[in-house]
Amino acid sequence: MRVTVRHETILAALAGLALALLITPEPARAQIPLGDWRLEGEAALGSRFFIDEPAKSRRSKWEEYRDFPGGPFVPDVQLRIFRKDESYSAEFAGTKWGQTDQEYSLRAGRLGLWEFGFDWDQIPHLYTTNARFLATEVSRGYFALPTPRPALEAHNSAPTIDIRQRWDTARMFFDITPTPDLRLKAEYTRIRKDGDRPFSMSFGGPGNNFYEILEPIEQTIHDFRIGATWARKTWQLQAGYVLSVFQNDLDAVRADNPCFGAPAPAGCGGDATGAPATGRTSLPPNNMAHTMTVNGGVNLPWWRTRLTGNFSYSLQLQNQDFLPHTINPAFSGNPALDLPQKSLHGNVQTILLNLGVVTRPLRDVTLSLKYRLFDYMDLSDEINFPLFVIDDRTLQAGSKAPRKDYQRQNADADVRWQAATSVALTTGVGWERWDRSKSREVPISDELYAKAAVDVTPIEEVLVRLTYRPSFRRISNYDTLAPQRGQSIPEDPAANTRGQSVLLRKYDEAERNRQRVDLMVQVTPTDTLSITPTASYIFDDYLSKPPVDPAGTGRQEFLGVQEAVGWTAGVDLSWSPVERLSITAGYTHDSFYRKMESRSRPVVGGLALDFHDFDWISNITDTVDTLYGGVKYAIIPRVLDWGVSGSWSYALGRIETRNPTAPVSGTAALNLSARAKPVPAFEDELIRLETAVAYHFLKNWTLSFGYVFESFQKHDWRTDKLNPFVPTAGSSIWLGNDLRNYTAHTLGAVIRYSFR
């Protein structure tokens, strides 16, 4: 009798199976015995459905660092095999199997003696899915355009491309503790980067005739580390060596100039005159670094004193052959463009020295002294080039490539007094000195700071941590022309006036008064409830030294950052009112403000015009609000769980620019150029909401259903609807890529089997 399996049959079989499973007695412990060994683990299989999936052109932000395929997927598999006495074990775990962002790890070891590990991690980075690129990559890193060049307008209808790269990281380590006081570790990490990312090639004068292209990424980083630690009860000694090697399979990128040809392509205007056919830009050169480190600590018998010290030496080398000055054949045969030497003989050596002592002269008093020295010495050759070729297009007088050294020293002294069981007071002073080379404006800067901190537990349920830290940075002198002298540019008064404004004080070197306050309160009324409000405030007031008062107003005037204010306030909550319910939530508001002043400085007749009324001020403000939260609830404990989580982040950036005085001193055209232009605000918002219900049955199985909503919205006039060719913006060509808004609704189901 031939049986035809029909729909009813299938349903009946499933019903029978379901009934059988539900009434089957609860199985015993799920580990699988294998003689003296046990096997445990879990595996999951899922499927993803999109109710609303972003279109391809809108996936850039959605899949920026992850892969979200629809259909079946394997979220994770974990296996652990171990001897029943736990002496030996091995674990294997893999997540996101088969996806671009998959990762795996293997661990094996003898508990307390040695451990071997291997990790494999793929990190995708998707920059855009809507770039428009007309050039063809005829060979790796050479982007060619047809000859004759198409009209610039044609770039707007170029094929759409994705721009992405992927990092594949393989890491292997072996860690052994042959004796209780000796630990040895060796580790090797290889990061392989492949893909492309946005890049540029310029062919013309400032802002003109540049072509946004791709940077080919074919790079490898090898990182090899070995280390040893000897540790006894009263002293510890560590030694280590690191070799880091960076390899770039490519040394240059070439691209054809969109504005080359006679007749010039439509849209190029005068930029085509004298334009080179092709440009070539260097890519990061191969380099390597050797670093040797010795650390140690010893406990002394007096006053519970502990000394720590560290010495580290690093040698960074780079000696890749230079490219020629230019790929433009119009300059071939010019002897002034012969390279003085083949390569840099790049040699940077750094020294790090740390010394610290912590001591307890009194039972409730802890004294801490620290000193730190970081010395960066650039011993590479200083090479003099007689001539440069700017953008493969024009010749310019050459200069020396200066080397830039610096040294940073820090010293700190703190005293902490446990005034009472619930009150601790800390006070301290600190010092930071930067000693920069002759190639920077400020030879010596010293920053002194004070610190006052209090940790109070006024009642058992409340902990308050408050820190106030003012600091004052003062400099020896500000020499605007030091970088020019470092490049051996002749002391030409006319040239000097075309250089950096003597009114500028760069914010990383300028004198500064800083006020900083940090507050954290931790409220734990019960063991299961914790509320942590935090707040911080930082105010930087930049000063002018030497004082400048060009307008004779009796008021110091300088250009650069004038002041910066940042403050943040937030709260984090974690609460489990009952065992089966847990709630987390948090909110943060961040505000960053910076006031900068600059001056429009046109050049007329070889001289820079320094009109006071050409000054402009920008107030730059970024505010970010972030909210996150989650609830986990065991509807039926150990049978039915439900969880929901969400996050929201909104950022607003504003640049408000104005002229303190209306520009009137120049020609009409110069005045217009000096006038402040409005800058529309830009904003972005990310919302994510995720909920899932999990049903646990037969102790080992879990079936989950979930829903995820995600939305990204951005308004940024600088990239919204940016076309490769913007006629009013000149002859330059952009990729025209944009992080487009998206909304996604996703459903998923996962079945998981656990045998532990």
Added chain:
Amino acid sequence: MHTHRGRVTSRRNFVVGAIAGLKAVVIAAVLFAVPSSAPAQKDAAAPGTAAPATPTALPPGYVGADTCNACHEDASQRFSHTRMGRRFLHQPRSQAERLGCESCHGPGQAHVDAGGGSPGKRNLITFGKKDPTPVEQRNEVCLTCHSTGDRVFWANSAHDARNVPCTGCHRVMENVSPRHQLVRPTELETCGTCHVQKRAAQLRSAHMPVREGKMTCTSCHIPHGSLTQALLKENSPNDNCYRCHAEKRGPFLWQHAPVIESCMNCHDPHGSNHERMLTVAKPRLCQQCHVETQHPTSPYGRDSASLKFVLGRACVNCHINIHGSNHPSGFAFTR
């Protein structure tokens, strides 16, 4: 219309289906029931049961893990699944580890004599939020074994100086996180309990892949203490970044001074609302330090003359090798 022949067929198919379901029960029984009867498993020191008491005599005042287990079976069960639990209960290497629970909590005789409960806890370190034991003393217990590796520079490090207990970040008694015995499922949530702003920064549009699970706080930081500011892993902030971004290390023929001194002069590694995690929008970022003549000095906005300097990636449209250039003509980082 449902015929007699159709009713017979349906009934037969249902029987076939039911038989198939019963077969599944038999298969399930074979797979799941047999292991439960394996005698070896009952004798194994499987998770959830404390190891048999060692024959070594206990020091005075100690009662042994079996005694603790009699009342604290749930806690012991959870602890036995942890790395420390597996070692203490199954592979102790020293007398201290053989003490099991009491190696950390202290001698339990007084607690047992008092019949358990709070009065008898006065000699014990509970490591709970309301434990009256000074934090320093609690931490000393952990540092007895965990003083090497990353903890060599714990003394007066940023967290130690503020009396942060080890149990503020770590949960020893059960597995909450996949690794490192953290109090919350992920490092970001654990560190974010106090560093609320840094946790929020991960949600900004330009960020490193921390919220995607590809990086963690300890990818860059050593919370137990280090010799660099901000508890970084490497000798300097830049060396920290070069570990993954070694292409920026150079040295280059043409160096950009603020780059070699600190990546943080321009970038916020925790996240930013500006592209590439920049601290300030371009071109203003660059105009803070560049007041040479002509195009660096103009107050650009949305007018047509400004567009080529502000659209897309602004200054880096031309000055592409902004981190440094090895090109002979790359002094302005355009090559």
